[in-house]
Amino acid sequence: MQVPRFWREIPRYYRLEAAACVQCDAIHFPPRKICPSCGANAFETVRLSGRGALTTFTIIRTPPSGFTDQAPYAVGIVELDEGVRLMAQITDCDVDTLKTGDRMIAKFRRIREEGRTGVIMYGYKFVPDVGV
Amino acid sequence: MRDVAIIGIGMTRFGELWESSIRDLCVEAALACFNDAGIDRLDSITIGSMSSGLFTGQEHLASLVPDYLGRRNVPAVRVESACASGGQAVRTAFLEVASGMSDVVLAIGIEKMTDVSGGEATYALATAADQDYEAFHGVTFPGLYAMMARAHMERFGTTRDQLAQVAVKNHENGSHNPHAQFPFTVTRKQVINSVMIADPLTLLDCSPITDGAAAVLVAPAEMARELQRGPLTVITGIGHATDTISIAHRADLLHLDAIELASSRALGMAGKTIEDIDFAEVHDCFTIAEILVLESMGVVPAGQGGPATLDGLTALDGDFPVNPSGGLKSKGHPVGATGVAQICEAVTQLRGAAGDRQIPNARIALTQNMGGSGGSSVVHIVEAR
């Protein structure tokens, strides 16, 4: 991923900024310009809580290029308390005891880097919410 | 619209074809197709390829293919809808003929996947997912389907044995297919115990990385009747639908809306119901995918795809045979070629030319081709007349 494409997404990757439809209150992450729920096109920017529950997950053991040295790693879908579902890595977890329904909290982590000398891309990952 | 018939089919062998380039494969499939049709006329070409650029560095297949087919100056276009690109090529060819724009159109599906490393191929395939919000996090296609598999197992009690049976059944079918990449049989135990790729999916739950091309020649049914080479095979229905690119945004992770809509539209156009279908070629890129497709098309109720497979519903001699060719699982999955190869199998079966894997008295076939994790799907109904 080239720098401009990553940089453009910083409000979403760093701060979980979503779009709340002013007409029907549906929250969309990533933000959209047309509400798929009601068709409206006016939104307010809101920051997601980053707290929710794991709905499903897998352990990636055969990674794509760029993630070779991270494997095995967990990727899952988390449903946040505000109802928004998003996909992310689950880190700081024991992949053998992870289970659906586990409470999750978003943390700021390195996602990947452009080789050893390139830019470092940061963003959200989830960790099991154990109160720390 | 004019009725559209398939007057020729052709395929390369599917597999790791080290000696063949992308142009070699296209030409080989097209020549086989012309030989099968027994005509030399060509008005237009449609080409389905998911990512010839990432897999081989070659874009602009719309020039390369007619050039090396010896058909310079013939109009050609490439269409792309991830792993449903082949189905899109056939659909596009159908529209050209049905509309009267062209008479004889060649639809080619192609993917040359082994010129890159495994990691690069995995990356290229993941470009069919949401790049910024799925692939960015390192998810792979096995990973996306694995998440659906886990959810299916937890919601419906689908078992590892049931998933594995999809692979066992498709390898059994594929063992009779001379074009198949992996024409050998496997046991459920072998599937379950093969190396883990993305939990709970193992290596033998996944379709392989494959080189290959497939081609069909379509023409107005009237013209086909004049040619009269074997039974007439007519495309009587086409359905096409899309869904969210991100699986996290699906209303129900385990119901593939695009598949339900594409199949019901195709059946509606053909004036058929799912009960009328004699057999189906479906997009079993992973074992769980075949189960999801069966349920989403309404072949079985939600949650019943696993038990039905284990009970033999979809076996070659079952009530609803699925993937007599061996499917993507055993035949191989050169992604852009798959949708066209499904039509080739449908025609082979309708002609009664499928040898040991022949379904007796097959008259009406359904082919279901899927893009990404269900973000797009094309369904064709092909009938023998």
Added chain:
Amino acid sequence: MVGIVGYGTQIPRYRIRVEDIASVWGADAPSYKRGLNLNEKSVPGPDEDTATLSVNAARNALLRAGIDPQLIGAVYVGSESHPYAVKPTGTIVSEALGACPRVHTADLEFACKAGTEGLFIALHEVQSGVITHALAIGADTSQGAPGDALEYSAAAGAAAFIVGSEDLIAELLTTDVYMTDTADFWRREHTPYPEHGGRFTGVPAYFRHVTGAAKAIMDRAEMAPEDFDYCIFHQPNGKFPVQVARKLGFTEEQWAPGLLSPTLGNTYSGSSPMGLAATLDVANPGAHILLVSYGSGAGSDAFIFRTTERLSDVRDRAPHTRTQLDEYRVHIPYGTYAKFRRKILKAE
């Protein structure tokens, strides 16, 4: 009045035991454990670095401060392990918190005292009235060369402090400093691991500067060790801070709440700031706290804080440092540690 309005820490989940490092190099584990009072150290996960630890610690600080991040006028990140040699950590932190764009930022480096350097600047900048709030972070994912004595202690962690002039949880009474040019530990440009002066890092370096700063600030404040409820001295191991505290006349109950290094290791720029955070987790209102950092090269910053009533209202809004240290830990073997720290690399 100026002081701290919010604080937070982040400690990685992983730990490695001194025995597991010693067994690889054939070293004598008991001598490290007894001699340096070190049992284990934190290890950052492969997806953690100074920027991520800083952001996660600062988010905890924001939870306690309860302020709009747009009020933060300056962000200082002190570290000797900034992820980039050129490109600030502070921009990453500021963006992640939502403090951009009208925020001044600087990455600081002064071995283990870069964190308190930031705190020093932040306190005095807010005191000057130029800005209402500033964020100071001490964070490191420090590395010791394989087999070197530093490998047993070089750890990872971050502490963040939001400084303001209203709604204080700890009021600053005064600061002082003691600094000379003393090369007891260094890392040259383009080299991966630091070098150090062995026993030279003791008396002429750590003890001289820490003692000098502590005495200077107590003289300035006209206070004696018995006037303090708590003291925190830089913790490169579990032995030095206890030795210097004893020598100055402090008692175990003053230093114990802030002494994390026996099971955390040396988090470098995060070290004494994390001790301050752990102390704030337990301090009563009106408590006097002495904080003295140390950075090789060499110098010490000293601070005296007095806690307020508000501290007990906000401390439970974010995880306590001791909870992170004691309850969030998984021990890993040396091989995993070497992989996480990129001492060994998988082929692409």
